[in-house]
Amino acid sequence: MxxxxxxxxxxxxxxxxxxxxxxxxxxxxxxxxxxxxxxxxxxxxxxxxxxxxxxxxxxxxxxxxxxxxxxxxxxxxxxxxxxxxxxxxxxxxxxxxxxxxxxxxxxxxxxxxxxxxxxxxxxxxxxxxxxxxxxVVPEVSFSIGSRLASFNGGLANAVLGTLLGTTVNFSLADYTALADARVETIGFLDGLAGSLGITAGTYDALLTHEVRAGTLVGALAKGVSGPARLALETLSRASAGSPVPLKKLLTLGRYGRMSVNGGGKGLGAQISALEILSAAAALADGQRQVWLGLGGSIPGVAALSLDLAVGEPAGGGGWFGIGPAGTVVRTAQVRLRIDAQIAGNLTLQNALIRLPLWLDLASSEAKVVSATCPNRAEPNGTAEIAVLPGVAILAVGKPSNAEMRDFGTPLPLAPVRILDATLLQVSASGHLSIAQTSPVPLAFSSADIGVARLKMAKVTTPVTSLAQGLVSGLNFDISILGLGLSLPSVINTALKTVVAPLGPPLDAILNSVLTTLGLGIGEADVRVYGVRCATPVLVG
Known part of the structure; x- marks a missing residue:
């Protein structure tokens, strides 16, 4: 116890x-x-x-x-x-x-x-x-609007020169050399930064600048050699040129966060010098309007003038981009106003017929749907691009300068007086439209990407001659003011006979002007330059 x-x-x-x-x-x-x-x-x-x-x-x-x-x-x-x-x-x-x-x-x-x-x-x-x-998230470098097949030298010079705010005197050989010359994207931007005196910051910061066309062309010249360099250097010295918004030209995705001159070359984007020049012209100075007088150059046509207005791509987005699935690039919006004057025949009192037309071409867009990384079997990877060609409308009408530049408002559709003689008055109306409501898929194989092969997305309804189709289907409202004239049916036939030959040359002119800007009616051209899978990320 x-x-x-x-x-x-x-x-x-x-x-x-x-x-x-x-x-x-x-x-x-x-x-x-x-x-x-x-x-x-x-x-x-x-x-x-x-x-x-x-x-x-x-x-x-x-x-x-x-x-x-x-x-x-x-x-x-x-x-x-x-x-x-x-x-x-x-x-x-x-x-x-x-x-x-x-x-x-x-x-x-x-x-x-x-x-x-x-x-x-x-x-x-x-x-x-x-x-x-x-x-890994495959990142695709690609562009839309790179139509380089053929050029009407004089017309291309007039369009490029006016848009760039300078004088262009390229020969067909110059255009061929520029189309063949390849420029590395990041190297081009580094050269542009040097021309602007920018030594620090990111590419995204650089792309917020607007640069004069002369400066841009000078930087472009540094990345090429031979005849292409000589042509670009001559152009860069001609004038300071119009301002070009760089953010509408290029979209770099996450690569935009890299430092300028930081060794970011080799993104797999060897772009044609002519592609960059054409895209820069389309974007220069916002909504510049170009007048081209082509009178006497078309047989049977007394006079022909063409007004071109170019707007920015709808909803933003550059013409060239690098990024994963979902990345979008867009072309510019374009409006054309055409005034054709044709001599009438005896049935039409030998009166002058004035046929005004307008073309409204909305932005085309291309979007990365999917891509696969380069591997042993496919060393360049693969990519699928969904392309939506821009809506195109060709119609009879004479929009004002303000209407031409207001890309947010549709152009008017209304009958227009085309013949006003002493005893005879004729009004005309008509329009054709082309639209693609669902995207057109384009598949790019490794071989396609290796050579930057151009692929074209077309609207499902074939379009071969838009102007010819409109001209042949015009509706005429005929007013006979006196006796002794032919019957309305005879006058209608005479009108169609006189106006019909205008279709094919108009189609050729429209295609030449749009080709200069890398565009097409009812079509969109796309190139894929490379697929990168450089940065794996943990997902689980």
Whole structure:
């Protein structure tokens, strides 16, 4: 009884018990911390292995093993190659599909037995498992509006010269040399930055500037050689030229955040010098209006004049872009006003017929739908582009200068007086429209991308002669003011006979003017220059 009542040394007993408990807690804490650290190291190694393997899926297995063994992990991993779709409607674990193409992701799974320093005699070591999934986002460099097949030298010079605010005297040989000369996109921008005295900042900051056409052409000349360089240098010295908004010319995506002169060359975008020049002309000075007098150049036509107004691409977007699926590039909007004067025949009292027409061509757009990364079988990758050719309307009418420049308002459709003689008055009406409501898919193979092959998206309704179709289908409202004239049916036939020959040459003129700007009626031209998969990212 005395022993139980004795309280001496009780603190020693409590201390010993607490010390034993602290030792147990300490051992558990050390083992837990060690297991947590080991788990983090395994996960980090697995993530690194997945990222490394994604850059080269063909050798994923060997790359993963190398990375893990270099990190000190010797167990065999499970390596799966497949497709990862970032679909928010699916749970994260369902977004990766093993073996499915196009291959853009690698999933690595790894297991090993954890290490216990104090508890090994009391319990079995737990298993440490880690899974890492990495994917690459293919980025496509592409352009819309690159029609370089043929040029009417004089007409092209007039259009380019007026839009650029200078004098252009290129020969057909000059145009051919410019079409063949290739310019590296980032190198061109670095040269442009040097011309502007910009030595720091990002490409996105550079693209916020407007530069004079002369400065842009001078920078373009530095990236080419031979006859193309000589032609561009001559043009750059001719005049300062009109301002060109660079952000409407190029869209660089995430590459825009790179530093100017930071060694970002080699994005796989060797663009024709003529493509850049034509696109810059279409974008120069906002909504510049061009008048071209072509009188006497068309047999049977007394006089012909053409007014051209060019607006910015609808909804923004550059003519050239680099980016993942969803990236959009657009052409410029164009309006043409045509005034043709034709001598009437005896049935029409030899009166002068004035036929005014207008063409409204909306922006065409191209959008990256999907792409696959370069691999052993397809060294340049592949891409699918959805193209929507711009809506085109050709109609009888004479819009004002203000209406021509107001691209937000449709041009008027109304009958127009085309003949006003003493005893005879004739009004004409008519219009043709071309529209593509659903995008046209264009598939670019690795071989297509390797040579920057041009592909054309056309509206589903074939369009071969828009002007000829309109002219042949004109409606005439005939007013006979006196006796002795032919019947309205005879006058109607005479009108069609006189006006019909105007169709084919008008089509040729429209195509020549639009070709200079890289555009087409009911068509859109697209090139893909390269697919990059340089930056894998972890997705799980």
């Amino acid at each position: 005395t022993f139980w009542r004795d309280q001496r040394g009780n603190m020693s007993i409590l201390f010993a018990a607490a010390l034993s408990l602290a030792g147990v807690v300490g051992a558990i804490s050390v083992d837990s911390a060690a297991l947590f650290r080991e788990s983090r190291m395994v996960q980090a190694a697995v993530d690194l292995a997945a990222i490394t393997a994604t850059a080269d899926p063909d050798n994923a297995e060997s790359l993963v093993r190398t990375v893990l063994r270099d990190a000190g992990f010797v167990e065999d991993p499970v390596v799966e190659v497949g497709h990862y779709g970032a679909d928010p409607a699916k749970s994260p674990e369902m977004r990766f599909v093993r073996g499915r193409g196009p291959v853009n992701a690698v999933r690595v799974s790894y297991r090993q037995t954890g290490t216990l320093y104090f508890g090994a005699n009391l319990m079995n070591p737990p298993e440490i498992a880690a899974t890492g999934t990495a994917m």
